[in-house]
Amino acid sequence: MADVLFFLAGIGAIAGAIGVIAVRNPFYSVLALVFHLLSLAALFLLLRAQFVAAAQVVVYAGAVMVLYVFVVAYVGDQERPLYAPTSNLGAVGVLFTGALAVELMIALLGSGLQAVDSAGAPFSPGFGTPGQIGQLFLTRFLLPFEVASYLLLIAAVGAVILARRRRGIDTEADERRTLSVGDLFRLPPGIGSQAESVGTRPGGREEAAVGAKSADRDLGGW
């Protein structure tokens, strides 16, 4: 029974992975990745990692994939095809990958580890349960746990700063005339990537309102 489940989930995982790179539309790539992640969660369950499997489904297949779908829908249809036929360098990449696969298989077959050919350690109750994982996180891996929380915080703040819509903040500042703490961190208008919103740079919002007449837009500021 476990063997059948393993082959079903394994074939599903590999098929999902191939689907991610074989499909042209990035939206379908995301859906293939969701299928791949669900198959991988089944493999985790077969390895008695219940908590990791649950986190995989909830965090990955749930939250992260929603983020992906949102960005794919937001970036949407480009005028150029998102998938271009690969140049001659693509063949080099595929060759490299084939060599990598062969090398990994050789390493796996030539491994001297006896336990690789076994079904693993004998079963101990409580293995892979949230209780065991939580105990490890709060005792032996306390520092990585805290560092991971800081990393998440930094990534969230960084993503907001990267992707926020930059409006013309100079008018707001003129209206209020009172300095806040946030003003200390604001760049003056016309600097950097805020230039597009105040219209001092070609390719900005005003030009887009006119109708984006200049086909050769200025990429020099990037």
Next chain:
Amino acid sequence: MAIGWYLAVSALIFCVGAAGVLVKRNPLVILLCLELMLNAGNLALVGFARMWGNGDGQVFALIVMVVAACEVTVGLGLIVALHRRRLPIDVDEMRELRG
């Protein structure tokens, strides 16, 4: 099933992800392929945790998930910023640093 089978699946998924990173040009799909590679590493980690019978590998896998989530957040923020500036969403066009 022997742990070796899980490692073989993990190696194949890793190779598929590496091929995608090397061949694809859309940064969205490249991020997806990075996810594939990280997940292949996760599968190997969980397999080794099963092999040794302790939970350290699973803790590593969870930390890898956290790092992957951070990477996705920042990467997607970059793509949204590119889109806002109406730059082409194509890694071959992003050659400013190369001079």
